[in-house]
Amino acid sequence: MALTIDITGVAQERFLFTPSPLAELTSMLHALSEPGHHPALHGWIAATSASLKPELSERLIEADFLWRSARADFFVPGRPRATLAGELDEVDRFDDDAYVFSALITTSCGSTPLRRLFSRETALELALARGPRQAEFAERLLADPPRVRAWVRRLLEDCEQAFFAESWARVQHQLAADSRHKADLLAHHGLSAMLDAVSPSVSLQDNRIVVDKLQDNATTAHGSGVTFIPSAFGYPHLLVVHAPGWRPVIQYPVAESGLPHPVPLHLVQRRIDALAHPVRRRLARTLARGPHTTGELADAWQLTAPEVSRHLAVLKQAGLVTVSRRGRYVLYQLDLTVCARLGADFVEAILR
Template sequence: MSVRIDMAGLRPEGVAVVPSPLAELCMALHVLAEPGHHPGLRGWATGVTAGLDPHVADRMCEADFLWRSTYSDVFTPFAGLPGDVLPGGTLAEDLDLLDKLTDEQFVDAALEFTCTLRYDFQAPNFLASREGHARALGVAASRGQRQLRFTQRLLDDPPSVRGWLRRFLEDCEEAFFAGIWDKLRPQLTADARHKTELLRRKGLAEALAAVSPAVRFDEPTGQVVVDKLIEGRIASSGRLLLVPTSLGRPHLNVLHRHGWQPLLHYPVSVPEPVRPASVEELALRMTALSHPVRMRICRHLARSAYTTTELAQAHGMTAPEISRHLSVLKKAGLVTTRRRGRYVQHQLDVAVVARLGSDFLEGVLR
């Protein structure tokens, strides 16, 4: 399985490697929301969380689904703008680019967490489509009251939510991000310079191989192929953005939204050590994970809690079929279940999966 980016008509100057403060702030917020994904950053996350102003912490919880279960494309607005737009050098410049997205683009990207359609297909206009409006609210309701309130407000008054998000991100910069960005920016700039030099001297294939072993350039087909537990495809108009992150490992994010420029958000830090599993755990859990459908279910459940119905829709299967796969995963201790009102949600126990080894964890979180 893979995401494929068709690079027909690629110009040498069409590939750019540029750090983005807004994209890195997204990863910082993700680490704070899901420290279990990043064992090596637990100390940093604990320190930041302990020192947060309660008002900022409360607002962080209002929309954490934008960076906890998905990495909303609102954090990479430069990919949605026409022309050869690059990330800004400062957070303020990136936020100015975010302001240039249309309301339709912003709402579409912000509602990623409610979508069960293919990400690389044309999404309905949530602001104009009654069917899309109802579907977004229905999925948001299954995720909880916070998501429902956010979605209703977003559909009713996009400018208000856009203003709220910008003020919140500016407050995050003041509260904790400015200091860590000053420390990370030299490393990201050096990595971008190195990848740009590889592009110039050795070509796209060598540069992509240096980005990640999971990324390659298939020269006969002219496609960038990213090895992930999802299927996706996008045709580029001769443009590809590579954005390094110091906080992102093990995640390798591929923006392949319909109508946007493709983007790879790749980690530059060294891998974090993971404690190996016992023989008994390994035998039981690897047996449970031997089915490709269960691996794909794990990918969904690693990012957020889902109901059986949502998983059935996402995988094109019946609810009883999904239930049987979930039962196997739960018996192996890989999936937890909780009830929220009338909804029963399932989620991957990332800490348990981490004990299987970093290869599988990186695979489902990639």
Template sequence: MSVDIDITGLPPERIVFAPSPLAELGMTLHALAEPAHHPGLHGWVTATGSALAPDLADRLCEADFLWRTTFSDLMMPYAGLSDWSAQPCATLAEELDLLDRLNDEAFVKAALEFTCSAYARDVSPLTDPGTRAWALEMAAARGPRQMAFTKRLLADPPHVRTWLRQLFEDCDEAFFAAVWQRTRVGLAADARHKTELLRRKGPAEALTAISPAVTLEQHENSTRIRVDKMSTGRTTALDPATGPGLTCVPTSFGWPHLMVLHAPGWRPVVHYPVAGPELPRPASVDLLKQRLEALSHPLRMRLCRQLARTPHTTGELADACNVSAPEVSRHVAVLKKAGLITTRRRGRYVLHQLDLTTVARLGSDFLETVLR
């Protein structure tokens, strides 16, 4: 499985390496909301989380689903603008101005991607009652906060946009300005290094330097970037509606996530970590054996990939994996018996989620694969 980006005929100068303060803010918010994804950041998460003002912490909880799974495409607004010159900026304020330039349609669809588990409908929920009802039903499965946020979003997008910008500005004042001051130099140096590789040795060398999971495949009539992930997707860097181009954004907070923005109508973005911490070893050989046996089935690996990012119901897992709900239930039972997933009830929904603290003890290869 992989995410493929068609770059056939794309001039090398249209491949841009640049750090993004808004994307890095999204990654810090993700680490605060889901510290088990980032065991190497435990000290920073603890210190920063405990220092947050109660009002700011409460507001972050209102919309944490926008960055808890990974983070929303809204953190990369330059990719959603039909202007190739719109690229990552030097300051957070400049990128928030780019976010303001997104039209309501693009903003709402990007926000619904996580409030509604997965949003892939072409019809707008802002204008179509049926799509609006579907979006609210999907949000209800995620929980009351997602439901409340989705209602606000669909009823008054400008108000939610203003609220979200103020939230990001308050995060900048509270902790992110210091983070960006400390990390921007290293991220800029990484971007310069890869830009120089691109200029001197070509796209293959520059892209391979991002990660061994990123390769350039050249065939007689096509050239594509293949990002090895436990998901499948295709996009193009040649869409004239958005302006041909590919943006590669380094992050110092992102390991182990290697993410690809490949939404329709958005230019592709590869968001890659520049370094990663070590993870702890398994507690015992017997426990490791038991858990690895539970993961020996390819469908259970796919279920882990889904459950690593956000809770899912059995029905959602069945739809995502194109198998029956009883078959999913059998495999979920095996994973649960091995202590790899947790289950909780929310209203009439039963949600399953991967226990990332436990999974981290299996080793960095498995964790990095399911979160890639």
């Protein structure tokens, strides 16, 4: 499964690399509303949450479906500006229909059939599933878009004063440097090298940018190009705006020391499938205790050597065992580091 962006005929100068204050603010808001997604930000989340005035916290809860499980597309601009105010001015230029649609039917849940069937009833049903306060907010947005849009803008401006300005000042230079680095990679080493640096989960296949995500969607960059926005608060998410008619945007987490590289979804699945077999789990139990030969494993579990070899091959292909030699003996051992990361890799893959 993957999300693809067709870039046939897109000139190199149409790839844009730049930070976005609005995209980073809504990344922060998502982290505050879903702290379990972002254990690496625990300190920042705890300190920021504790510093918020109760009135602002209540308003954030009221509007959090705009960034909690997914983000409204206009929060990840295709052509970012230097300041939050400048980007909010751009959002104000959207007509009410586009704003309401993007706010209530986000890219991640907005499949083509759902978008065709968009109605007041559909929007309210989706909002109600997120809670009565969100349903009430959606009703107000549908009834009086200008008033609610102004309310949302004031909320984001208050967030800027409360915590965003300080946090943005800390990371904006890092994000700008990362953007320049990606632009240099594209200019001197090509698109494939640049995408590898954006994320191991992003690759070039023929004339398509392929993003390793647990969904099947496609869009095109013909005539517009693609925007790449680095984020210091986005990990482990790899956000892609792919709504029809919108300029495709990829918001990616900047690389940080200590954070593991994302594991491709197909490899996570292969590892889970490998350990689903009861015989391979028994072999893994023995291999976790130390290196063993095929013969030792066969004797320990009353299996034939060919049976053990077949199961070991599956574990090896999944990257779950290491192989070493001791004289004429081939020894297998469970890679405990990889196994210990499997749960986290699975969570990060489905959150990506």
